[in-house]
Amino acid sequence: MPTATVPFSVQLREASACRHAAARASGFVSALLDGGLGVDAFARYTEQLWFVYAALEGRATGKSPEEDPVAGPFRRPELARTPGLARDLAYLRGPDWRHDLAPLPATAAYAARIEECAAGWRGGYVAHHYTRYLGDLSGGQALGDRAEKQWGFAHRGDGVRFYAFDGIRNPAAFKREYHRRLDALPVSGQEKSRIVDECRRAFDHNSAVFRELGELYLT
Numbered sequence: 001m002p003t004a005t006v007p008f009s010v011q012l013r014e015a016s017a018c019r020h021a022a023a024r025a026s027g028f029v030s031a032l033l034d035g036g037l038g039v040d041a042f043a044r045y046t047e048q049l050w051f052v053y054a055a056l057e058g059r060a061t062g063k064s065p066e067e068d069p070v071a072g073p074f075r076r077p078e079l080a081r082t083p084g085l086a087r088d089l090a091y092l093r094g095p096d097w098r099h100d101l102a103p104l105p106a107t108a109a110y111a112a113r114i115e116e117c118a119a120g121w122r123g124g125y126v127a128h129h130y131t132r133y134l135g136d137l138s139g140g141q142a143l144g145d146r147a148e149k150q151w152g153f154a155h156r157g158d159g160v161r162f163y164a165f166d167g168i169r170n171p172a173a174f175k176r177e178y179h180r181r182l183d184a185l186p187v188s189g190q191e192k193s194r195i196v197d198e199c200r201r202a203f204d205h206n207s208a209v210f211r212e213l214g215e216l217y218l219t
């Protein structure tokens with residue numbers, strides 16, 4: 001099928017499939033899923049997520065769909081992850097969790113790229129939004145399940161609130177609607193290609209974060 005006739009959501013998924021597989025297979029993620037890491041590694045990962053979602057949900061991203069027809073329709077209050085992350089980190093690290101919090105270099109680079117897109121390129125922001133939130137609603141849930149099982153956290157309670165999407169009753173329907181919005185994105189074919197490239201880049205940022213976490217926690 002010529003690219004123009006392939007729905008944009010399918011283009012995005014297919015273009016990032018190899019990178020998705022690489023992120024899933026990274027040593028850190030595999031060790032986490034296999035129960036081979038301690039809770040400190042999980043907390044350190046959760047800290048990295050804080051920086052990523054602070055960038056995704058920060059001030060530069062707060063335009064309404066009317067003001068921002070490209071990225072606005074994707075930003076939904078029920079997706080917000082920073083409130084849950086703040087509670088998870090207070091639980092995992094204690095009330096002063098913000099005090100010594102510092103991103104790994106790969107996390108800082110990732111967050112900076114999201115902020116750059118949020119501030120100046122709405123299509124790029126959509127690529128980052130898709131890569132994280134749709135992943136969190138999909139296979140990313142496995143990490144929350146594993147953490148509950150391994151460390152006895154209450155189901156989607158403190159420590160794993162990040163994985164709870166209380167406002168989304170039917171994730172499959174939500175994802176279908178999200179795909180429809182991607183397919184209806186009001187941008188040119190050339191811009192779509194740039195967004196696909198940015199999506200690949202977003203996956204690479206995730207893999208770089210996993211690599212650095214692996215250097216710290218895998219021996």
Ligand code: HEM
Binds near residue numbers: 023024130131136
């Ligand atoms: C814990 C390891 C992971 C597993 C087991 C996993 C597994 C999956 C599975 C099974 C799906 C398809 C779900 C469906 O069709 O509804 C999916 C979708 C997705 N995953 Fe992952 N994944 C993992 C990690 C990641 C990571 C690290 C990212 C990127 C940060 C990511 C991004 C995505 C995205 C964007 C989708 C949505 C694809 C689409 O429907 O358009 N995943 N994942």
